[in-house]
Amino acid sequence: MMIFIQALDFNLWDIIINGPELPHTISNEGVKTLKPISLYTDDDRKKVQLNAKAKHVIICAFISNEFNRVSSCATAKKMWDGLEVTYKGTNQVKNAKINMLVREYEMFSMKENENISRMFVRFTDIINSLQSLNKCHSNSEMVIKILGCLPNSWMPKITAIEEAKDLNTLPLEELL
Incomplete structure (x- = not known):
């Protein structure tokens, strides 16, 4: 707005x-x-x-x-x-929302039978909600978080991305 x-x-x-x-x-x-x-x-x-x-x-x-x-x-x-x-909400409500969203962020992982696009949408919803409450994460933190929440079956792809790209400068959209 x-x-x-x-x-x-x-x-x-x-x-x-x-x-x-x-x-x-x-x-x-x-x-x-x-x-x-x-x-x-x-x-x-x-x-x-x-x-x-x-x-x-x-x-x-x-x-x-x-x-x-x-x-x-x-x-x-x-x-x-x-x-x-x-x-x-009031500051108390805002802090409660932030705490809930931070927990969702920390516990975030890819669900069984979920494709990467759907997982990315869920992740983006959490990030956008946190940003609207002035709680931001750097792009590199988000990239590392996404790679860390993927299941073991994705390990070869994760390794290839880590070796081919600089995770500190890799845009989240390019990771997708």
């Missing part, structure tokens, strides 16, 4: 992550209040419109259940923060 939003307008992503600069006024007592629309300058309108665009992109990306969850939020940042908690 981040890449999609940045491709539309890089400033939209900034608004979502850091919050908008909504027009405000400061009273003589130093109280900050939202500026009435009738007093908006052109610059104020641009700021408000950028927040509206960001909200629109978020709302259009979800089905009605999620729309109902975020439609009442005043800013794109509040929408995003709410969705982040819903889908990624």
Whole structure:
């Protein structure tokens, strides 16, 4: 989603992550209040419109259940923060997901009667899930992991790959 939003307008992503600069006024007592629309300058309108665009992109990306969850939020940042908690969870939930996926990664092996393509899809699902939670493995670690999880019947192929290729620079896709 981040890449999609940045491709539309890089400033939209900034608004979502850091919050908008909504027009405000400061009273003589130093109280900050939202500026009435009738007093908006052109610059104020641009700021408000950028927040509206960001909200629109978020709302259009979800089905009605999620729309109902975020439609009442005043800013794109509040929408995003709410969705982040819903889908990624709190730090405790996030850590539990990471621990579960790390265990899946560590215990990963090719199943009986599974072809290499299907195994690679399962492996990629685990890696992508870990990356979405900011837990990344280097390409060489993943290549070594894939080679290590193959059954003994693959040993001649593993040996040939290890001798012919530099495992530190071998792309995972080329290994497949």
